[in-house]
Amino acid sequence: MKYNLTPQKRPDYCICSALQAILRSHDINFSQKEIADKLTSSERGFLVHDDVIKNFLRSNKFEY
Numbered sequence: 001m002k003y004n005l006t007p008q009k010r011p012d013y014c015i016c017s018a019l020q021a022i023l024r025s026h027d028i029n030f031s032q033k034e035i036a037d038k039l040t041s042s043e044r045g046f047l048v049h050d051d052v053i054k055n056f057l058r059s060n061k062f063e064y
Contacts, residue, residue: 001025009033012045028060 003021016032
């Protein structure tokens with residue numbers, strides 16, 4: 001499957017941009033900022049292996 005990535009709105013929004021493209025391909029629309037607000041921030045961006053991202057994805061009908 002191909003995803004239509006939107007450029008990162010901030011340097012630390014890599015995962016936000018990727019998630020936005022995946023979600024958008026399933027007609028789920030969030031801004032990168034909205035996604036960032038739902039994730040756990042870290043020094044270099046956002047955590048991708050914690051319960052917060054797992055719950056965010058599950059709440060949008062994705063398995064983590």
